[in-house]
Amino acid sequence: MVIILLYPAFDRHPTSQVVTLDGQNYLVDCGEGTQIQLINYKIRRSKISHIFISHLHGDHYFGLIGLLNTLGLLSHQQEMHVFGPSPLKEIIELQLKVADTQLCFPLQLHTITGPATLVDTDKLTVKCFRTNHRIECYGFSFTEKKKARSLLPEQARSFEIPQSFYDRLKNGEDYTRKDGSLVKNEWVTAPGEPGRRYAFCADTRYDESLIPHIEGFDMIYHETTYLDNLRERAEARFHSTSKQAAEMAVKAGVKKLLIGHFSSKYDTLEEFEQEAREVFPETSLALEGVCYEI
Amino acid sequence: MVIILLYPAFDRHPTSQVVTLDGQNYLVDCGEGTQIQLINYKIRRSKISHIFISHLHGDHYFGLIGLLNTLGLLSHQQEMHVFGPSPLKEIIELQLKVADTQLCFPLQLHTITGPATLVDTDKLTVKCFRTNHRIECYGFSFTEKKKARSLLPEQARSFEIPQSFYDRLKNGEDYTRKDGSLVKNEWVTAPGEPGRRYAFCADTRYDESLIPHIEGFDMIYHETTYLDNLRERAEARFHSTSKQAAEMAVKAGVKKLLIGHFSSKYDTLEEFEQEAREVFPETSLALEGVCYEI
Numbered sequence: 209m210v211i212i213l214l215y216p217a218f219d220r221h222p223t224s225q226v227v228t229l230d231g232q233n234y235l236v237d238c239g240e241g242t243q244i245q246l247i248n249y250k251i252r253r254s255k256i257s258h259i260f261i262s263h264l265h266g267d268h269y270f271g272l273i274g275l276l277n278t279l280g281l282l283s284h285q286q287e288m289h290v291f292g293p294s295p296l297k298e299i300i301e302l303q304l305k306v307a308d309t310q311l312c313f314p315l316q317l318h319t320i321t322g323p324a325t326l327v328d329t330d331k332l333t334v335k336c337f338r339t340n341h342r343i344e345c346y347g348f349s350f351t352e353k354k355k356a357r358s359l360l361p362e363q364a365r366s367f368e369i370p371q372s373f374y375d376r377l378k379n380g381e382d383y384t385r386k387d388g389s390l391v392k393n394e395w396v397t398a399p400g401e402p403g404r405r406y407a408f409c410a411d412t413r414y415d416e417s418l419i420p421h422i423e424g425f426d427m428i429y430h431e432t433t434y435l436d437n438l439r440e441r442a443e444a445r446f447h448s449t450s451k452q453a454a455e456m457a458v459k460a461g462v463k464k465l466l467i468g469h470f471s472s473k474y475d476t477l478e479e480f481e482q483e484a485r486e487v488f489p490e491t492s493l494a495l496e497g498v499c500y501e502i
Numbered sequence: 503m504v505i506i507l508l509y510p511a512f513d514r515h516p517t518s519q520v521v522t523l524d525g526q527n528y529l530v531d532c533g534e535g536t537q538i539q540l541i542n543y544k545i546r547r548s549k550i551s552h553i554f555i556s557h558l559h560g561d562h563y564f565g566l567i568g569l570l571n572t573l574g575l576l577s578h579q580q581e582m583h584v585f586g587p588s589p590l591k592e593i594i595e596l597q598l599k600v601a602d603t604q605l606c607f608p609l610q611l612h613t614i615t616g617p618a619t620l621v622d623t624d625k626l627t628v629k630c631f632r633t634n635h636r637i638e639c640y641g642f643s644f645t646e647k648k649k650a651r652s653l654l655p656e657q658a659r660s661f662e663i664p665q666s667f668y669d670r671l672k673n674g675e676d677y678t679r680k681d682g683s684l685v686k687n688e689w690v691t692a693p694g695e696p697g698r699r700y701a702f703c704a705d706t707r708y709d710e711s712l713i714p715h716i717e718g719f720d721m722i723y724h725e726t727t728y729l730d731n732l733r734e735r736a737e738a739r740f741h742s743t744s745k746q747a748a749e750m751a752v753k754a755g756v757k758k759l760l761i762g763h764f765s766s767k768y769d770t771l772e773e774f775e776q777e778a779r780e781v782f783p784e785t786s787l788a789l790e791g792v793c794y795e796i
Contacts, residue, residue: 240534240535240537240564240565240568241534241535241538243534244535264597264600264601265601266567266568266571266597266601266603270534270564270567270568270571271534273560273564274534274560274564277560277561277564295596295600298596299593299596299597299600302589302592302593302596303558303560303593306558306589306593306637307558307559307560307637308636308637309560342602343600343601343602
């Protein structure tokens with residue numbers, strides 16, 4: 209799983225991230241000009257199957273209609289699923305209608321109305337959860353499905369399990385021998401690697417109600433619009449400080465923290481990193497064009 | 503009057519132009535990323551008072567909402583007039599509403615429903631006219647008001663006209679002498695320079711019904727999506743060829759022709775220029791970032 213930042217995520221500058229998994233690209237937010245950034249960073253637009261829009265502030269979605277339009281012109285084939293709060297569907301449909309645009313790919317516009325499982329395939333689950341922002345806003349969690357259990361060949365042979373059953377063992381099935389006796393799966397396999405987990409916490413105030421949705425994750429992105437000496441301003445404007453993002457990472461017991469959405473009033477970002485690392489050392493700045501691998 | 507191209511105006515790539523007059527910027531079309539191009543080319547956003555949207559294909563207006571939003575954040579002061587066909591007003595209002603955006607400047611969204619005079623000040627008249635495109639589409643003509651007449655001082659003195667009346671002579675008034683005899687204005691003044699005239703012909707098929715709106719203009723921009731060997735394709739797709747644009751310039755008796763909106767299927771533009779110049783030598787390619795002065 210790789211997360212690629214398409215923008216430095218300065219406050220009020222466009223936000224967009226790409227989560228890649230198994231050759232598929234999942235786009236999270238789509239600020240104006242995202243389609244240009246996709247080209248700049250050589251990210252295959254044809255591999256985008258899902259787009260998740262956190263909320264309807266322009267810096268998070270003004271680039272969506274342009275991207276969909278361009279995909280139509282590029283003869284995009286794959287079905288495209290777009291998720292976002294109301295009235296995103298209405299806005300996009302209106303804009304397609306007035307231009308008399310017939311997209312050449314199936315477009316599914318899904319309205320998010322509350323916490324939900326948005327995608328559930330054999331590879332991945334994507335869920336959304338409410339964040340605490342001025343308007344209706346959602347974070348997104350990406351959970352890779354647990355990998356198959358790994359076979360312990362010696363044990364399997366000792367129970368005389370035929371090789372043709374090994375794939376079913378990896379999927380967790382027990383084996384019943386000809387004499388009717390049961391071979392429990394855990395006797396002949398070891399647990400597979402746990403699936404990787406990433407959460408995008410969107411724009412939000414510091415809010416511990418997010419914790420259950422991101423607990424123990426490998427990496428989370430949390431916004432840090434201000435430094436902590438402006439905690440009151442952050443609160444008033446429905447944003448967070450760098451220290452608060454780090455405190456969230458600690459309380460949620462995550463492994464890594466990515467911070468972004470810095471206010472443009474700051475000229476440099478070192479202090480954001482410093483402030484967060486004092487609380488949570490495994491913090492990185494979300495920088496444009498950088499890939500963060502999990 | 504200066505026309506600045508913000509995009510190379512390739513087919514399906516964003517279109518945007520700035521017409522400057524007397525320190526005021528008039529924006530014509532506003533494709534995605536126009537606000538970035540305004541910064542790149544150091545065009546003062548605070549001096550934009552009017553935005554004209556020709557039609558609701560995305561490459562001509564997807565950047566509008568982002569620009570308005572940013573102007574709001576920059577504490578833009580001046581009243582902003584936006585003109586475009588229906589339902590542009592509805593789209594913009596919906597997007598502002600869902601983001602709960604309160605712009606800090608007065609925004610007037612005007613719906614164009616047919617040929618009309620959109621702006622009429624003591625400096626400038628802007629009119630719109632229908633072009634021949636797949637969806638409702640308008641061109642825009644910019645006509646500078648005729649400059650004041652110039653005084654012929656010797657003649658004025660010979661008629662014993664007091665200097666205090668000279669400004670009224672420049673504005674075209676006649677003078678009545680104390681003995682009741684009339685001094686006709688044209689005896690003591692020469693015509694002022696005519697106002698400069700520029701027309702943006704938007705996306706359009708070759709259509710001679712445009713001529714009355716652009717006749718004798720100093721410069722027109724006319725689209726040339728294809729070379730003339732694809733005249734049928736141009737017709738079918740509601741676009742023009744380079745030769746047709748040049749023929750329009752000849753028939754309308756304009757002084758200069760700017761061609762743009764070249765299809766991205768062409769790698770180079772020399773042939774467009776050549777083809778047009780064979781018919782109308784005073785043709786220039788519309789190139790990104792270049793200023794065309796009238």
